[in-house]
Amino acid sequence: MLQIKNLHANVDGIEILKGINLEIKAGEVHAIMGPNGSGKSTLSKVIAGHPAYEVTEGEILFEGTNIEDLDADERARMGIFLAFQYPVEIPGVSNSMLMRQSYNAMRREHGEEELDPLEFDDYVRGKLDLVEMDPKFLDRSVNDGFSGGEKKRNEILQMAVLNPKMALLDETDSGLDIDALRIVSDGINKIKSKDKGVLLVTHYQRILNYITPDFVHVLKGGRIVKSGGKELAHQLEDQGYEEVVEAK
Amino acid sequence: MSETDALDSVVSQPYKYGFKTEVEYEEFPRGLNEDIIRMISEKKGEPEFMLEFRLKAYRNWLKMEEPTWPNVDYPPVDYNNIIYYSAPKKKPTLDSLDEVDPAILETYEKLGIPLNEQKLLQNVAVDAVFDSVSVATTFREKLAEAGVIFCSISEAVKDYPDLIKKYIGSVVPANDNFFAALNSAVFTDGSFCYIPKGVACPMELSTYFRINNEESGQFERTLIVAEEGSSVSYLEGCTAPMFSKNQLHAAVVELVALDNAEIRYSTVQNWYSGDKNGVGGIYNFVTKRGICKGVNSKISWTQVETGSAITWKYPSVILQGDNSIGEFYSVAVTNDKMQADTGTKMIHLGKNTRSTIISKGISAGESNNSYRGLVKIGKKADGARNYSVCDSMLIGDQCGAHTFPYIESANSTASIEHEATTSKIGEDQIFYLQQRGLDEENAVSLIINGFVKEVFKELPMEFAVEATKLLSIKLEGSVG
Ligand SMILES: Nc1ncnc2c1ncn2[C@@H]1O[C@H](COP(=O)(O)OP(=O)(O)O)[C@@H](O)[C@H]1O
Numbered sequence: 001m002l003q004i005k006n007l008h009a010n011v012d013g014i015e016i017l018k019g020i021n022l023e024i025k026a027g028e029v030h031a032i033m034g035p036n037g038s039g040k041s042t043l044s045k046v047i048a049g050h051p052a053y054e055v056t057e058g059e060i061l062f063e064g065t066n067i068e069d070l071d072a073d074e075r076a077r078m079g080i081f082l083a084f085q086y087p088v089e090i091p092g093v094s095n096s097m098l099m100r101q102s103y104n105a106m107r108r109e110h111g112e113e114e115l116d117p118l119e120f121d122d123y124v125r126g127k128l129d130l131v132e133m134d135p136k137f138l139d140r141s142v143n144d145g146f147s148g149g150e151k152k153r154n155e156i157l158q159m160a161v162l163n164p165k166m167a168l169l170d171e172t173d174s175g176l177d178i179d180a181l182r183i184v185s186d187g188i189n190k191i192k193s194k195d196k197g198v199l200l201v202t203h204y205q206r207i208l209n210y211i212t213p214d215f216v217h218v219l220k221g222g223r224i225v226k227s228g229g230k231e232l233a234h235q236l237e238d239q240g241y242e243e244v245v246e247a248k
Numbered sequence: 249m250s251e252t253d254a255l256d257s258v259v260s261q262p263y264k265y266g267f268k269t270e271v272e273y274e275e276f277p278r279g280l281n282e283d284i285i286r287m288i289s290e291k292k293g294e295p296e297f298m299l300e301f302r303l304k305a306y307r308n309w310l311k312m313e314e315p316t317w318p319n320v321d322y323p324p325v326d327y328n329n330i331i332y333y334s335a336p337k338k339k340p341t342l343d344s345l346d347e348v349d350p351a352i353l354e355t356y357e358k359l360g361i362p363l364n365e366q367k368l369l370q371n372v373a374v375d376a377v378f379d380s381v382s383v384a385t386t387f388r389e390k391l392a393e394a395g396v397i398f399c400s401i402s403e404a405v406k407d408y409p410d411l412i413k414k415y416i417g418s419v420v421p422a423n424d425n426f427f428a429a430l431n432s433a434v435f436t437d438g439s440f441c442y443i444p445k446g447v448a449c450p451m452e453l454s455t456y457f458r459i460n461n462e463e464s465g466q467f468e469r470t471l472i473v474a475e476e477g478s479s480v481s482y483l484e485g486c487t488a489p490m491f492s493k494n495q496l497h498a499a500v501v502e503l504v505a506l507d508n509a510e511i512r513y514s515t516v517q518n519w520y521s522g523d524k525n526g527v528g529g530i531y532n533f534v535t536k537r538g539i540c541k542g543v544n545s546k547i548s549w550t551q552v553e554t555g556s557a558i559t560w561k562y563p564s565v566i567l568q569g570d571n572s573i574g575e576f577y578s579v580a581v582t583n584d585k586m587q588a589d590t591g592t593k594m595i596h597l598g599k600n601t602r603s604t605i606i607s608k609g610i611s612a613g614e615s616n617n618s619y620r621g622l623v624k625i626g627k628k629a630d631g632a633r634n635y636s637v638c639d640s641m642l643i644g645d646q647c648g649a650h651t652f653p654y655i656e657s658a659n660s661t662a663s664i665e666h667e668a669t670t671s672k673i674g675e676d677q678i679f680y681l682q683q684r685g686l687d688e689e690n691a692v693s694l695i696i697n698g699f700v701k702e703v704f705k706e707l708p709m710e711f712a713v714e715a716t717k718l719l720s721i722k723l724e725g726s727v728g
């Protein structure tokens with residue numbers, strides 16, 4: 001589904017990603033772990049097509065198509081979704097209006113009829129339960145004045161609404177208390193399926209107790225320095241990045 | 249396409265109202281002197297007091313200096329090279345549309361303001377002002393049933409001289425400022441509304457101003473009087489053709505609210521703003537002021553300023569009656585070389601008077617957008633309260649946003665709160681929305697619509713739709 005080959009990327013002329021290779025197949029969950037500043041968010045933003053990051057070498061294929069020249073919105077409409085580590089606030093734009101516009105943009109892309117506000121309301125209310133969110137969040141401005149945890153839940157709500165093929169979850173677990181972590185993880189588990197890929201970025205193994213990864217990769221200094229199965233996460237938790245990575 | 253290009257194409261839309269209507273004009277010679285003023289007054293068949301009012305204003309004006317304190321820059325205006333009276337030749341009797349020049353009716357159709365009552369929105373009465381004169385006022389009979397007077401100010405001067413004599417210049421004195429004095433001397437038309445005691449005006453009233461003649465200035469005058477316990481919502485819209493010359497628009501609007509009366513005044517200003525290089529466009533130098541004369545009265549100004557080469561405008565409220573309320577909601581959009589210096593004055597005189605100011609400035613291109621506001625609390629205004637929010641949004645890095653809030657308080661029991669923010673449309677906001685599948689242009693217009701929402705929700709329904717459309721005309725464009 002997603003193939004990343006020898007990916008190098010710069011921001012402001014500084015090379016952050018230094019040759020990433022990764023393949024995610026439908027139905028797989030890949031966890032990317034690594035210390036702060038190792039390039040995890042950069043990797044997810046580059047995949048999503050953030051204009052500030054420049055790909056200098058290598059390629060990203062999504063369902064066999066090279067997406068290098070596609071804008072972020074085109075990639076999104078192909079089915080790539082990024083749950084942001086720091087979701088931005090958009091004052092005055094209601095959450096439900098944004099989700100309706102997004103959802104209708106996806107539907108148009110697939111030649112489907114757009115939903116009118118009433119139809120969409122029915123649809124979105126059905127998704128609220130997945131992340132145990134109060135309907136009042138639909139009318140509030142996007143992320144405006146949301147707590148850290150509410151923002152993260154809202155990201156997963158959007159994901160549930162848009163139903164992407166490939167989900168990039170950037171530290172969705174950080175800032176969540178244990179109950180919220182369980183709710184959000186349950187939500188993700190319900191959304192994921194055998195025809196979807198998940199890239200789960202985290203630097204704690206905590207969330208991996210709820211969402212079982214098929215593969216775990218350790219990112220350091222812009223490179224994947226170690227890959228393994230889910231047991232690698234436990235090893236990292238027990239021994240720390242330094243030791244695990246040095247011991248290769 | 250780069251982000252800046254997308255922003256550019258989103259905010260730089262061609263002006264859709266720039267056509268000129270071919271009509272035959274009756275014009276006075278260029279220039280300004282007492283003879284011209286006498287001619288205007290005579291042409292309009294005015295009573296003597298009106299001519300006196302004009303001449304006094306003119307003599308004051310001669311002694312006045314054009315203000316230089318606004319944060320705008322323009323070459324000197326030659327006041328003797330302007331045509332002060334210009335009217336379509338075919339003089340209609342205002343009771344019948346049959347006698348209005350078809351070219352003019354067509355103009356209003358094209359502008360989306362059909363004057364034919366059958367086609368009009370059922371709950372909006374329109375006074376259409378074309379260059380110097382009112383060409384039609386709709387729904388007069390229906391309004392008359394409720395006792396509401398809605399007519400051109402020229403007619404009002406003749407038909408209701410007592411009301412005019414009592415109120416004209418009572419809020420904006422003829423010598424108030426340079427442009428108000430000029431207007432008082434040469435105003436040619438405008439609208440008059442009178443809402444009798446206890447009447448809630450049964451429909452929205454609106455005036456649609458159109459400048460068509462390249463050489464003439466537009467000097468209209470609006471007077472709205474709301475008697476005790478009455479209420480009215482008034483809308484004002486304006487457009488002009490694209491000319492490479494600048495036209496002067498110097499209007500005066502006066503509002504009077506008596507005990508328990510309420511006036512809502514909304515403007516969507518879309519005068520031609522000149523081309524990319526700043527050639528042409530309207531100089532919009534306007535004095536708008538309301539007085540909450542009675543207790544518990546309320547005046548609310550809502551303005552959406554999207555046009556004009558230069559805007560100089562401070563709709564204000566004098567809060568004289570105890571417990572009266574003044575509100576100012578404003579969105580000012582500037583692009584290319586446009587300059588806007590706009591804001592409000594809230595003058596608290598009565599006890600427990602309250603005012604709210606919400607100003608949203610959007611600057612793009614190489615434009616300059618200034619908010620200038622005064623909150624003044626008089627000695628006797630015990631318990632007066634003001635709350636002001638002034639937000640600026642910058643698009644690109646060649647434009648400017650400025651805030652000049654002035655506060656003068658002579659009463660220690662007053663409370664004044666002022667908040668101001670400046671933000672740039674962020675790459676990260678746009679990326680976030682694009683990541684959700686919206687294209688760049690939609691993303692930008694969604695962010696801007698969110699930014700102005702607090703103000704747009706104050707507009708009457710019909711206008712909110714028009715204003716949103718107008719904003720998206722300015723904001724939509726072919727990406728690329
Ligand atoms: N816009 C930027 N300008 C300069 N450096 C950046 C920028 N964005 C990220 N970086 C740098 O890139 C590195 C990787 O950042 P990031 O991908 O956010 O790490 P992580 O998500 O793994 O904590 C860090 O050293 C960070 O400072």
Ligand SMILES: [Mg+2]
Nearest residue numbers: 040041085171
């Ligand atoms: Mg990160």
